[in-house]
């Protein structure tokens with residue numbers, strides 16, 4: 001539904017987006033994750049036809065955004081970083097104006113407006129001037145204008161930025177409701193956002209794609225195997241011998257010893273949960289099992305690792 005191919009955007013000598021490629025399947029929510037300045041907004045502006053690329057192309061619903069801009073834009077709803085509201089217009093007048101521009105037929109306009117305002121929970125603000133809205137409402141009116149012409153594709157630039165926690169949850173729910181009937185790409189610099197909303201993530205840093213995967217795979221893949229931390233009250237050598245016999249265990253390292261207590265980091269085969277076997281190997285020998293926990297990296301760690309490696313090679317992932 002969305003295809004970005006070798007997209008590059010330079011501002012003068014500065015390369016903001018560098019050979020970025022990815023795809024979004026119909027009905028999918030793709031998270032576009034990266035620190036501030038990574039190139040998210042630039043990519044979205046190019047993708048929505050607001051700015052030409054320096055190189056590469058973007059195809060939305062089968063239309064090249066630059067060669068067939070009108071056809072493409074008809075199928076895109078865009079929530080820019082700052083919602084494009086007119087401060088002196090009331091919410092209803094503004095949305096009526098947008099509906100006209102976007103070619104919503106006159107006969108459908110009122111019903112369409114009412115349903116979109118209902119959906120984005122702004123009906124009670126219909127007569128309020130846009131300039132007088134709180135940040136949360138401005139963002140929702142921005143979302144309302146993006147979905148007004150019922151586009152196939154929604155491009156949302158940091159849709160929850162600046163909202164309070166309750167509004168963030170409401171916005172996430174609304175986005176999930178919209179998925180399925182729409183294909184969505186949303187950008188964010190906050191991690192929990194992607195694991196809670198998105199099926200797949202593109203991580204971008206300094207204009208380059210550093211990873212494309214599901215939130216779960218990203219977390220697991222970076223290690224290649226699962227690691228457990230186990231703390232046992234037993235002689236280190238005996239415990240090491242016993243634990244290394246557990247099926248599925250690949251590697252075992254002593255990370256601490258304190259009196260009779262030994263801590264191990266145990267690598268196991270990916271996808272194999274060895275916790276029960278480890279526990280029973282310890283307990284049946286009469287040793288004390290003091291701690292047993294997975295050391296899987298959090299998405300936070302993955303993100304840091306991917307975005308702070310200087311020599312990070314662009315990585316093309318399982319798609």
Ligand SMILES: Nc1ncnc2c1ncn2[C@@H]1O[C@H](COP(=O)(O)OP(=O)(O)O)[C@@H](O)[C@H]1O
Nearest residue numbers: 011014016034035036037038039040041042043
């Ligand atoms: N109009 C512009 N002219 C020059 N540099 C720009 C312009 N817009 C953005 N940049 C630079 O391009 C980089 C990417 O910006 P942006 O796409 O806004 O990142 P993000 O949305 O991920 O925070 C930043 O270093 C930013 O300073």
Ligand SMILES: [Mg+2]
Nearest residue numbers: 040041042081
């Ligand atoms: Mg941005």
